[in-house]
Amino acid sequence: MKRTMLAIVVVGLLLASLPWLGVPSFYESILYLVCHWMVLALSWNILSGYSGYFSFGHGAFFGIGMYATAVLAGKLNWPFLATLPFAALLPALLGLLLGFVVFRVKAVRGELFALLTLAVTFVVATIILNTPIDGGPGVYLNAVDVPKLAPTASGSIYLMVLAAAVVTLLVAYRVQASRLGIGLFAIHDDEDVAEVMGVPTFRYKLVAFALSCALAGVAGGIHALFVQYVTAGETFNITVPLTVVLMSVLGGTRHWAGPAIGATAITGLLYFFTAGDHAVAGRAAVGAILVLVILFMPQGILGHFRRRRPKTADAAVTAGEAAKPGEAVTTGEAARAGEAATTGEAARAGEAVIPGTARDPEPPRAAARTTPSAPLLEVRALSKAFKGVQALDKVNLQVRQGEILGLLGPNGSGKSTLINVVSGHYPLSGGEILFDGRNLTGAPAHRMAHAGIARTYQIPRPFAHMTVLQNVSLVAMFGCASLPQKQAVREAWKWLEFTGLQARAHALPEDLNLHQRKFLELARALAARPRLVLLDEVLSGLTPGEINEAIELIRRIRDQGATIVFVEHVMRAVMALTDRIVVLNHGKLIAQGEAAEVMKDSEVVNAYLGKPAYA
Numbered sequence: 001m002k003r004t005m006l007a008i009v010v011v012g013l014l015l016a017s018l019p020w021l022g023v024p025s026f027y028e029s030i031l032y033l034v035c036h037w038m039v040l041a042l043s044w045n046i047l048s049g050y051s052g053y054f055s056f057g058h059g060a061f062f063g064i065g066m067y068a069t070a071v072l073a074g075k076l077n078w079p080f081l082a083t084l085p086f087a088a089l090l091p092a093l094l095g096l097l098l099g100f101v102v103f104r105v106k107a108v109r110g111e112l113f114a115l116l117t118l119a120v121t122f123v124v125a126t127i128i129l130n131t132p133i134d135g136g137p138g139v140y141l142n143a144v145d146v147p148k149l150a151p152t153a154s155g156s157i158y159l160m161v162l163a164a165a166v167v168t169l170l171v172a173y174r175v176q177a178s179r180l181g182i183g184l185f186a187i188h189d190d191e192d193v194a195e196v197m198g199v200p201t202f203r204y205k206l207v208a209f210a211l212s213c214a215l216a217g218v219a220g221g222i223h224a225l226f227v228q229y230v231t232a233g234e235t236f237n238i239t240v241p242l243t244v245v246l247m248s249v250l251g252g253t254r255h256w257a258g259p260a261i262g263a264t265a266i267t268g269l270l271y272f273f274t275a276g277d278h279a280v281a282g283r284a285a286v287g288a289i290l291v292l293v294i295l296f297m298p299q300g301i302l303g304h305f306r307r308r309r310p311k312t313a314d315a316a317v318t319a320g321e322a323a324k325p326g327e328a329v330t331t332g333e334a335a336r337a338g339e340a341a342t343t344g345e346a347a348r349a350g351e352a353v354i355p356g357t358a359r360d361p362e363p364p365r366a367a368a369r370t371t372p373s374a375p376l377l378e379v380r381a382l383s384k385a386f387k388g389v390q391a392l393d394k395v396n397l398q399v400r401q402g403e404i405l406g407l408l409g410p411n412g413s414g415k416s417t418l419i420n421v422v423s424g425h426y427p428l429s430g431g432e433i434l435f436d437g438r439n440l441t442g443a444p445a446h447r448m449a450h451a452g453i454a455r456t457y458q459i460p461r462p463f464a465h466m467t468v469l470q471n472v473s474l475v476a477m478f479g480c481a482s483l484p485q486k487q488a489v490r491e492a493w494k495w496l497e498f499t500g501l502q503a504r505a506h507a508l509p510e511d512l513n514l515h516q517r518k519f520l521e522l523a524r525a526l527a528a529r530p531r532l533v534l535l536d537e538v539l540s541g542l543t544p545g546e547i548n549e550a551i552e553l554i555r556r557i558r559d560q561g562a563t564i565v566f567v568e569h570v571m572r573a574v575m576a577l578t579d580r581i582v583v584l585n586h587g588k589l590i591a592q593g594e595a596a597e598v599m600k601d602s603e604v605v606n607a608y609l610g611k612p613a614y615a
């Protein structure tokens, strides 16, 4: 990490020497434009590329920065450098305000967010144009003194934008490698699941948005000085956000350096054609290249080559490095070495290791038991209504410390809904959730995860662009354990070994079979070091042999002290594993107690057992 950052700074310092080497100012202008677009594209990518919240409003934040400097320096005669903090702060505040409202609304994701940010651009442009900020004629900055940083004014402006580009590169790099970046990539893949796994999605999106807007604002402030004359028509032109998006997509949005490559390529190409007096042909060429890249390299230039890399000579290095437990694996790496070097023999053969036959991992730390049989989870009058469906109707339930509680009921009786509500995936409609004596009613899902609740999904929902190892280590970082990154990777290896998935550590979820995907769900839940594990039909769809493996695995999880709620239709597993069962029907709890007793209950027989079709 330090080497990459050092390399960015060294290259920046080398480029900073150009104004003293007598380079014609024309070239400084070209380099200025490259750096300028780099800042804009990189800053856009911090929110939109990493988290998937595509914004078409970057022009607004850039424009606010531009006008902040134009008004403060051009109209109020402030020294230029004193305007830059405001050029950063004002768009950041607008981003925060907008995000504070918009990021709370689940419906405003994807294209709606893109349209909303585009609308913000028009609103900002209209306000600026129709108030004394601009008022129509534009703002001149030709009387503003350029800070003397280099022998010439153009050299000084170039140095400022170069500094901004270096800082933005460092920020983009640091964010990607940090918890924030990993959380944003999880949001990109599945925001609801990310929240349930412990990622504070709202806060992370806000931070990313504010950072993105602030950097765009700085680019705007410097650009105001560069163009010397600021008009609303030029500033809030749709080509600004479009160009930024295209540059990022071309270079690759899932890598910190992708937008920088896209910005360099497109600016360089445009210059090449403009210099040859073929500006129109240049734009057409850029358009054609973009179409080709989107068709054949949908992950962008960097994404494409990084995806191919493990298949080449350095695959062994990538896999070997990541195979060292404790080595940090960031989401951007996405190493896809299906045959990655691993620790066990079976793993080397590329086979999943049957739990119990793998080399014994260091015993995974399980939740510590406190008072035996004390309730760990208590739900009181828990209700959940969807439009027209009362999925849960005043359910009262206790889960005791250290037990396996079977949650049974016919299809549609509310079992998954109960798990969804207790894990925070769905907000409740009524009632209370008490966990370990704390009232978690209405808490956001990431707080449920931090408190010690982990879950699996009936239909596995792994983060699609992250490897198996990254999926599991993310939960070790953000779940109840809240481990630092390197320790989280070590923890993930333990659970991969526990579930027999270590041979698939570097595979993407799409390359796993159903059995492996179900076990990935388990490994993820366990890596959180939860106090309560909610298992939603982990056995469905498995073969009888795989079911036996899973039963053995769940026993081992319980033996290590975890408390488990177990939704299952496979009756032999229910009988083999559960201490107690509760039965739901039409969202109501109809029976609870020891399995053998409850199975004789006439209401249970009528509602559930009387129905055929369970294994």
Ligand SMILES: Nc1ncnc2c1ncn2[C@@H]1O[C@H](COP(=O)(O)OP(=O)(O)OP(=O)(O)O)[C@@H](O)[C@H]1O
Pocket: 386, 387, 389, 390, 391, 409, 410, 411, 412, 413, 414, 415, 416, 417, 418, 458
């Ligand atoms: N997101 C949703 N929107 C609308 N209705 C829902 C939603 N999720 C669940 N329901 C409804 O709530 C009721 C309970 O569903 P739930 O999935 O909890 O049942 P279940 O007992 O888990 O069933 P299964 O055994 O088939 O998984 C069903 O009528 C279902 O259609």
